[in-house]
Amino acid sequence: MSEAEDRLRLFKKGDAIEVPFTKVESELRALWRHAAEGKPGEPRRPVTRACLWNLIVAVDTQALVEMKALTDHVGRQFPARTILVGPIETHPGEDEGEIYSFVQAHWRAGEAHATGSEQVTLLSTGAAATRLPSLVRSLLVPDAPTAMLWLDTPTHESAVRELTFEVDRLIIDSRSLEREADLDQYDLLSVHSPSLEFADLAWIGISPMRSLAAALFDPPHDPAQLDQLTRVRVTSGIAGTQARALLMLGWLADRLGWHNLRRQKGSAIARRWTATRRHGGEVQVELQTELGGASHGVTGLLLEKESDRWSLRRDTGAIDVTAPGLPMRSQPARSHTNAELVVAALGARGRDPSYREGLRKAIEFLQAHS
Amino acid sequence: MSDPVENPLREGLARERVPQPCTMIIFGASGDLTKRKLVPALYSLGRDRLLPSAFSVIGVARRDIGDEAFRQSMRESCDKFARRRPVEEALWKTFSDGLFYCNGTFESPDTYTKLKKQLDELDEKRGTRGNRVFYLSTPPNEYPAIISMLGQAGLINRDGDTPFTRVIVEKPFGRDLQSARSLNRTVHDSLRENQTYRIDHYLGKETVQNILVFRFANGIWEPLWNSKYVDHVQLTVAEAIGVEGRGGYFESAGIVRDMVQNHMFQFFCLMAMEPPVAFEAEAVRDEKLKVLRALRLLPSDPKLVAQNVVRGQYSAGAVGGETRMSYRQEKGVAPDSNIETYVAMRLFIDNWRWAGVPFYLRAGKALPKRVTEIAIHFKRAPHAIFPSAAAEIERQPNVLTIRIQPDEGIALNFFSKVPGPTTDVLPVPMEFRYGTSFGAEPPEAYERLLLDCMLGDGTLFTRGDEVEASWTFIDQIEKAWAQSPPTDFPNYASGTWGPDAAEQMLQRDGRAWRRL
Numbered sequence: 058m059s060e061a062e063d064r065l066r067l068f069k070k071g072d073a074i075e076v077p078f079t080k081v082e083s084e085l086r087a088l089w090r091h092a093a094e095g096k097p098g099e100p101r102r103p104v105t106r107a108c109l110w111n112l113i114v115a116v117d118t119q120a121l122v123e124m125k126a127l128t129d130h131v132g133r134q135f136p137a138r139t140i141l142v143g144p145i146e147t148h149p150g151e152d153e154g155e156i157y158s159f160v161q162a163h164w165r166a167g168e169a170h171a172t173g174s175e176q177v178t179l180l181s182t183g184a185a186a187t188r189l190p191s192l193v194r195s196l197l198v199p200d201a202p203t204a205m206l207w208l209d210t211p212t213h214e215s216a217v218r219e220l221t222f223e224v225d226r227l228i229i230d231s232r233s234l235e236r237e238a239d240l241d242q243y244d245l246l247s248v249h250s251p252s253l254e255f256a257d258l259a260w261i262g263i264s265p266m267r268s269l270a271a272a273l274f275d276p277p278h279d280p281a282q283l284d285q286l287t288r289v290r291v292t293s294g295i296a297g298t299q300a301r302a303l304l305m306l307g308w309l310a311d312r313l314g315w316h317n318l319r320r321q322k323g324s325a326i327a328r329r330w331t332a333t334r335r336h337g338g339e340v341q342v343e344l345q346t347e348l349g350g351a352s353h354g355v356t357g358l359l360l361e362k363e364s365d366r367w368s369l370r371r372d373t374g375a376i377d378v379t380a381p382g383l384p385m386r387s388q389p390a391r392s393h394t395n396a397e398l399v400v401a402a403l404g405a406r407g408r409d410p411s412y413r414e415g416l417r418k419a420i421e422f423l424q425a426h427s
Numbered sequence: 428m429s430d431p432v433e434n435p436l437r438e439g440l441a442r443e444r445v446p447q448p449c450t451m452i453i454f455g456a457s458g459d460l461t462k463r464k465l466v467p468a469l470y471s472l473g474r475d476r477l478l479p480s481a482f483s484v485i486g487v488a489r490r491d492i493g494d495e496a497f498r499q500s501m502r503e504s505c506d507k508f509a510r511r512r513p514v515e516e517a518l519w520k521t522f523s524d525g526l527f528y529c530n531g532t533f534e535s536p537d538t539y540t541k542l543k544k545q546l547d548e549l550d551e552k553r554g555t556r557g558n559r560v561f562y563l564s565t566p567p568n569e570y571p572a573i574i575s576m577l578g579q580a581g582l583i584n585r586d587g588d589t590p591f592t593r594v595i596v597e598k599p600f601g602r603d604l605q606s607a608r609s610l611n612r613t614v615h616d617s618l619r620e621n622q623t624y625r626i627d628h629y630l631g632k633e634t635v636q637n638i639l640v641f642r643f644a645n646g647i648w649e650p651l652w653n654s655k656y657v658d659h660v661q662l663t664v665a666e667a668i669g670v671e672g673r674g675g676y677f678e679s680a681g682i683v684r685d686m687v688q689n690h691m692f693q694f695f696c697l698m699a700m701e702p703p704v705a706f707e708a709e710a711v712r713d714e715k716l717k718v719l720r721a722l723r724l725l726p727s728d729p730k731l732v733a734q735n736v737v738r739g740q741y742s743a744g745a746v747g748g749e750t751r752m753s754y755r756q757e758k759g760v761a762p763d764s765n766i767e768t769y770v771a772m773r774l775f776i777d778n779w780r781w782a783g784v785p786f787y788l789r790a791g792k793a794l795p796k797r798v799t800e801i802a803i804h805f806k807r808a809p810h811a812i813f814p815s816a817a818a819e820i821e822r823q824p825n826v827l828t829i830r831i832q833p834d835e836g837i838a839l840n841f842f843s844k845v846p847g848p849t850t851d852v853l854p855v856p857m858e859f860r861y862g863t864s865f866g867a868e869p870p871e872a873y874e875r876l877l878l879d880c881m882l883g884d885g886t887l888f889t890r891g892d893e894v895e896a897s898w899t900f901i902d903q904i905e906k907a908w909a910q911s912p913p914t915d916f917p918n919y920a921s922g923t924w925g926p927d928a929a930e931q932m933l934q935r936d937g938r939a940w941r942r943l
């Protein structure tokens with residue numbers, strides 16, 4: 058088998074092929090052309106190259122294997138040109154370094170004719186990371202929107218930070234922050250790029266809870282009751298960074314116009330605040346950690362107005378919903394994989410105008426004084 | 428009255444439209460449609476968090492079974508037919524707690540007295556607030572009795588929408604103009620038009636709705652969408668199956684009543700109509716009605732009708748390698764039946780946009796494959812400057828295809844130069860496919876339509892005057908056919924593309940059907 062044939066075989070199998078980084082486009086073109094040619098004597102086989110998004114994926118060395126598995130999964134679900142870049146950190150005084158590049162196809166099975174999308178992996182050593190953004194820019198498919206998946210804390214040192222100012226959508230994951238205080242890194246980014254769409258996997262992950270909560274106050278139920286809540290409690294089922302629970306509180310605080318947040322005496326597993334409601338009056342707010350049940354960042358929401366109580370409680374397979382005057386009901390719920398959340402982030406869910414404000418309020422909770 | 432307060436938590440989640448609490452009452456609850464489509468669709472809506480916070484279903488039918496047996500039977504159908512299978516226990520518990528059964532015949536007032544009592548109790552117990560959607564999934568001859576009895580039993584709130592009463596009527600809506608008019612009269616005796624939801628499940632299909640998005644969300648097509656640039660349009664609804672045990676029903680219908688009057692005319696209208704002022708019920712339905720009213724009437728002489736409408740019936744043959752009996756051998760079909768299983772027609776819309784453009788429609792059973800599509804054939808370039816390619820260009824003009832099923836998508840064929848030292852050209856397709864572009868699995872047509880009705884949105888349902896307009900046209904065909912029964916039935920073999928006369932109809936115009 059010639060080298061070209063061997064490469065084509067790997068490409069058709071969906072395996073990665075190393076190519077010089079200056080020749081990524083031309084190699085891909087050739088591979089697609091050959092993939093459409095049948096074996097000698099056989100008719101040409103139609104091959105469609107599909108791309109709805111450019112998806113830049115920024116990766117640390119440690120996470121490379123994990124992220125590769127994730128992009129393989131996303132690539133098969135969603136037609137995008139995926140450009141995986143890493144490692145993205147540079148250190149002063151490093152040698153010039155190298156860029157290594159690989160291309161591969163993500164094929165979609167079960168169709169009368171083959172449809173594929175492509176992935177380019179760019180790996181750098183030493184100071185070569187600083188050249189990655191320019192290479193990425195040259196590889197973007199024109200006319201397709203660009204998303205960037207950056208699951209680590211967006212530090213200033215990172216070589217790809219500059220790309221966040223050029224993309225249409227930034228997919229982040231506040232669940233992976235080491236410190237809750239780092240939430241304001243996203244806020245900083247959002248201040249610098251007012252039109253950038255943020256798709257936070259943590260936010261997408263709590264959207265079933267948010268929509269169930271919203272549905273409790275859809276007509277004919279009176280939403281004005283939300284302005285009379287006296288106590289609100291969000292429960293988390295995990296230890297450590299409470300990004301989801303904080304975002305849930307931030308969302309409620311923003312949508313319900315709570316202001317003047319004050320921290321109250323509590324404990325590490327039961328943090329407490331008081332806020333002033335939109336039309337006056339006080340609401341007691343609580344973030345509670347309760348381990349041992351469903352391992353999810355938001356396992357419960359309790360809203361109280363005098364003797365009326367609305368509650369959502371999540372166990373491993375379902376969310377139980379109770380509300381005054383309605384029968385209790387269960388809504389199935391399951392944990393979503395990162396790949397599923399990323400696919401959702403590339404769809405309409407990744408464009409939620411209420412996120413920025415929710416994030417800002419979540420930070421206000423963290424920064425509130427007593 | 429002051430405006431209701433908006434729900435502040437809806438912002439950003441507004442896409443998920445959740446209806447008000449209500450009860451859905453399904454007449455014909457032990458029937459095939461309830462099992463295969465309706466209850467599985469409701470379950471799937473529940474799974475997607477789209478059912479109201481308080482929701483119940485009451486199934487009504489003749490046989491004497493209780494709530495538990497009804498729940499068990501619906502569980503089996505959801506396990507078999509719901510979009511996401513198997514059923515999830517936690518959700519099933521909540522969903523089935525809201526399923527109830529009421530037995531009785533549709534003709535007996537006692538049934539409605541019992542039903543009313545049950546509904547009032549459920550409103551109290553489950554918070555459904557008197558809002559009701561009645562679904563008539565029964566033999567069509569039962570519709571008038573049920574609608575009148577509902578009115579007499581005080582189960583319809585005709586005034587206003589608090590609480591709301593809506594009635595979904597299954598197809599067929601009449602079997603000719605006279606019966607459709609009479610049914611409309613019965614409906615309007617008890618209900619306002621905007622409480623009446625005549626269902627045509629084709630309108631619930633994503634690709635059919637996409638016709639409107641494709642036409643009116645893009646600025647580039649409308650300038651071409653007229654007689655100046657369009658040579659002709661072909662609409663095809665081809666089925667590979669025969670009548671599949673529904674011979675008895677089909678004998679009283681035929682393909683024109685079963686497929687053309689409703690489904691096919693619906694997407695024909697969406698394809699041909701003028702831009703509506705808004706995507707809302709009255710605006711869209713007004714425009715569809717104008718298309719039907721502009722349809723050129725057929726000549727009254729049956730011989731001249733035959734030049735524009737060709738009928739066919741399948742004989743034995745093979746479809747996809749499997750042998751198939753003739754229509755006349757099917758169960759429930761008369762051995763000398765003259766019912767058509769195929770129709771091809773040539774229509775004109777006499778309005779400014781479509782003057783002189785023929786629309787060729789064909790629908791048939793036992794054809795080589797299952798395809799539903801609209802193909803817009805554009806006029807050729809006015810002057811041929813590539814002599815070596817002239818024949819190729821002549822043979823295959825630019826075609827824009829909207830495929831409704833299977834392989835849902837849109838393709839545009841245009842010419843491209845074949846690489847090499849000559850100016851040979853070949854048509855190449857530019858394709859968009861739903862399956863490959865959107866990972867998400869589309870909802871079933873019935874899910875969308877049931878949800879829309881609960882939300883009070885009638886855009887994807889047919890209005891009374893539309894149904895009458897389409898029957899007005901169809902009646903001419905049925906009348907001409909009744910005057911001159913076919914002499915050549917069966918006239919196409921199963922597994923072929925229909926009778927020769929259908930080919931000849933296009934050949935006379937210098938055109939040909941697309942090979943699909």
Ligand SMILES: NC(=O)c1ccc[n+]([C@@H]2O[C@H](COP(=O)([O-])OP(=O)(O)OC[C@H]3O[C@@H](n4cnc5c(N)ncnc54)[C@H](OP(=O)(O)O)[C@@H]3O)[C@@H](O)[C@H]2O)c1
Binds near residue numbers: 460490563565
């Ligand atoms: N099946 C489909 O896929 C399909 C597709 C499109 C449209 N449709 C339309 O949907 C409607 C229902 O179709 P289907 O196939 O579900 O019909 P079906 O299987 O024949 O079911 C008829 C139902 O009506 C009940 N029923 C009939 N007469 C009754 C009476 N006098 N009193 C009380 N109950 C009575 C039957 O109850 P018992 O069994 O207890 O007698 C049964 O539940 C029809 O109008 C059909 O044209 C059906």
